[in-house]
Amino acid sequence: MLAKNEKTERHVLSVLVDNEPGVLGRVVGLFSGRGYNIESLTVSETEHNKHVSRITIVTSGTPSIIDQIEAQLGRLVPIHKVVDLTNSGPMVERELALVKVAGKGEARAKALQVSKDWSARVADETSESYVFELTGESSKIDQFIVLLLPLGLIEVSRTGIAAISRGAEGM
Template sequence: MRGKETPHTLAITVDNEPGALARIVGMFSARGYNIESLTVADISERHDVSRITVVTTGDDHVIEQIIAQLDRLIPVHKVTDLTASGGHVEREMALVKVAGKGDARLEAIRLADIYRARVVDATMESFVFEITGSAEKVDQFVDLMRQIGLVEIGKSGIVAISRGKDAA
């Protein structure tokens, strides 16, 4: 019997070299694991190390397999399951374009204020809001904007970091 599938956020430190991301993604694809969110950033002064943050879903056994397989890849220095290791902070950013006039325009501004979204572009017929927060908060805001006049969405992947003084 399989355990409950839950989302896990993995922090993967890798050599910053051509093909490193392709090898990571290829491992997920070859084994039929889904990537729900993916972000990559250079994290070193010499630009030789990157951090890949992946959100994937699986039971404990699947997550253990993913971590073990990632650990075997050549460009990988370290894999940390932030979900299993305890406290961590996750954030996602989205740009949300909403069109509307009159009351719809006022409602979009009111909801943006409630969700602490910032207006980063405005015309007489549309707004582009920037919202940052948990994935759930971003998704709720987007769902509300659909009812008003959602035109387009651009979302970052989830960025996460462990709490406390130690590095992941």
């Protein structure tokens, strides 16, 4: 039950881990076992010679829930560091989407014009479809998708966000 003054907030967590089998499963298991939701999840090796990966997790919760998540993640082995990018200062976050639109004639021309207006790249083209590539904030991608819905939107594939703090300091 939420305290009266606690509101649910969206947070972006960055987690440095050893790149080894089972680590992602343990992280996801922590969330599912405690009933926490993962809204977005991206993982990639960031330091190949050190075998270190970065997991970026978007989740929501009250401040006390977010604190619990951070503390519980920090106790998992082999996690090196957990940073709440939302609370640590300004950050840059981006997402990549591939958006497939099918159509002919005027709808096809309008879809291409929308892609140009939104600086989306044509990643693939056939005589009856386009696949557009768009990178930006999640809200920008959401708006782009809404515009393409009436123009023959078929399918969307999104990466989830990648995020990093601004400034000269690393994690």
